[in-house]
Amino acid sequence: MKCMWLFIAGLVLSGSVFAQVNDSLPMQTITLEDVSIVDFKNDNYPVFKSKELSVSSQANKSGSDLGDLLQNTIPVYFKNYSVGGVKTIDFRGTGSERTKVYWNGIPVNSPTLGGFDFSLLPYYFVEDARLRFGGASLTDGGGGLGGSVQLVNPVRFKNNSIELSAAYGSFGSYTLGGKALVSKGKFKSDSRVLFKGAQNNYTFINDFKKGHPTENRVHNEVSQLGFQQVFAYRINPRHSLSARVVLTESERNLPPPVSSTSKDGAWQKDNLFLSQLAWDWVPKSVLYLKVRSGFQNQENRFVLDNVVDAKTRVQAWNNNVDFGYYGFKKLKLSTTLSFDRYWVNSDGVGQVIEDQFSGLINADWQLLQQLKIVIGARTMTITGSSSPTMPYGGVVWQVPKNSGNFRANISQVYRFPTINDRYWKPGGNPDLNPENGWNYELGYDYKNKFGKIDIEFGLGTFYSLVNQWILWQPSVNNPFIWEAQNIWKVNNKGVEVNLKTGINFSETNNLIFRINYTYASTTVAETKKNDSGVVGKQLILTPKHQIIIPIELYLKDFNASVIYRFVSKRYTDRLNKNALDPYNLIDLVMGYQFKKPRFHTNFRIDNVLSTIYETIPGQPLPGITFNLELTWKIL
């Protein structure tokens, strides 16, 4: 054990992120593309579970927003208030505050509430997404007990292009977008603008009312305006600079609860501003340095009649430096250092300034040709708090004769309480301990090709026991005051299965069939309260079973998809006596690429069966929905 820590300490002067780049070479050669913005090449032998997704190529084939796209691809659960409404992600049943979201390396989870509202960032502004499960999230940062999502928009294009797109759909939904990509010598520019809105006046059966009447959703309109600009300048083959900025303004009417006989609702406005300057330097073919500095501003205003007018403003200065050395024959070393300063101003906590420091060291060691070990550690501290060290390690064994890989890993993850948890008045608790737990994973991955058929199969299991789980509960002394408390110990375990089969009829014609299944049991193991009834019960609004089956057909210029999704019941009370019904959804998508003029059409039917379902109690989601999109490639 001592030797391991000495080894890790020695790496502080060198360091790394989980290995990327081609493992077949005895010594790595790093090019500028390898370090563009965020390392994004999948490891051939993944020690930790991750999933890459090309958002730009999947856009509008899998739903109307980034959340739809993710949940139609992998079994992550989104809690969704309405179309265009607040939408938060949940990995492995741990909750949105335990799933960390990053934009080009910048953490964008709200430091006050903990989660990130995916509806604020349209998929139009995201090129790729990388999802890291469980302890793999330590690569991105701390606190991701369930996992992390990295949303990136690297500059990859080579030719100039201009395109306009327009979409119109059910319930008054529309989208107008424009994109201009300019490449001139060493300079590249990527400009995008988006305007979207919806009436969202869909009908639903109101089970809350006498006679279960069919009603129209009212006071449910949304609109969003967004702009993104990326500049990149390649000084020489070893140097590049880039700057990126995204700005969205979202306005939403929030309907009254469906149980209410009132027609009055609330109104919410969100402004999101994210920016970043980046410098990539590859002084030698085995060395890289990345320096990033960004500023973000997130503002939220919530108005309820003349009674509530709550404002929250979060500003952050985010900086990080990545350094990697791949000069050893079998060893890749890397390190990341980051510093974030937050300025928070909200009606609930007043003004808070907080600094967060974090550091990561990582080593990828190709011990044998078919055996690789990864070890590392992240440390993190926030103003006035402890600085836990989060070690991790794993091994992957490539079974001979191309028979797949077995992987095993262990990691420790901490999550600091949010600013609201600590400072909300009343009830914030500055003495809260961070949540912490060990995460264990075992998995098997198989990938092969039999003639025209590609097959990928993965089976994994995970387990973690999270201590000091934070909950808001009535005060011990006063039932009228709620306090943030470390109350539970939570068991999180599950199984993940994925299968992908592709039949390649020809270069342009193929059929892809996938199945993803997740079982996630997230239960209370212990409680400090006199409340033993909750022990062993599944956490509220956390599905145990999720299945996604997308089938995609590509025939030259035509494509069609069917996406089936099943989500099991989700309990709405702590004793697991009441639950939201399970639901099955089927979406259909068809697209055609015209050659002259260069039009692409996309027709989508969501929720073909008009399934009645909710992800939040009392927030019905729409039945069958149609959407037609046209994209014109002018240049």
Place this chain on the structure above:
Amino acid sequence: MKMKTTYKLLFLVITIVLTTNCNKDTEPIPENEPDPDDEIAYVINEGQWTHDNGSITQINQTKKTFSSNYFKAVNGFQLGDVVQSMGETDDNYYIVVNSSAKIEVVKKTSFESILTIEDMGSPRYFLAINDTLAYVTDGKNKLIHQINPKSGNKYQNIQVYAVTDQMESIDNEVFVLCRPDVFAGLFSNPQVGIFNVASQSQTDSILLDLDPLEMVRDKFNKLWVLGSVFGGGSKLYKIDGAGRNIEMEWLFQDDEPITQLTIDPEGANIYFSVSNNKIFKMDVNETELPSQAIIVESLQTIYGLSVNKEEIIFVCDAKDYVQEGKVYMFDNNGQLSDTLTSGVAPNGIIFTD
């Protein structure tokens, strides 16, 4: 061959998942309709906001039976969410459902729903003034609704400079707890507002230094008010409504706040809880707080307290507000006599006459 086995296994998994997750919870079967002479207690269960699980638990004290979700069992539909309180007239109960912005009117004899008064803002409490007029306070809008309790017709609202809460009627005046809006803090003078029924306006007030949360009236028409403020301090006030003054007040320590207040049907003794583990009984003529609790029981969240004419003390434990609560029944010596599981977030109990 291996692939075929894999597909079979996956098919089996999917089939099991789909079939094992479609079971509906069984609905509770209502108890028999009570006899006219039965003593009935109705537990008001708030439920969770937007969850449509507010409910009424019926306890038949004569037959020693109880029926959960009694309103739905009788009427066939859910009551709504955040069931705040129940008021009454000679013939009917008025169930105030806060988040649903409505009042469900049910017959006292059968609990059958006969009227739904909708679009009531954020209703909190109902008080019948006479056969044709009732007041309904509002926790969001700064007003008191005036309605006809028989028809549900609405009269002109009485504008107030605060959100309004519990009420007591003495002679031709209504004493209303008025407190600052917890969100905006626009009103800085917590008070007992005094409203004249004839003039339909606020005529006077008794200022308090803490936000009033609960109020009861004793047999001498004195008002007892529980005051508290988020983050510090709680008090018990004894108020002379006619004289417009605070006769007595008692300050409680921050770590042992007064949390609930009720009075027996005769108006002779008040009962109050301190923290979540002690309940005291106090004669309304006393000038000192009692030193000994009659009940010492460590509960999770005391959220309701009521006493019936047999002096059985009903204590509602809301636990964490997101699971079924408990109702504990103690005799007048503080001995636990019975316990039952209520709906979510029980906040009080109404007894039949």
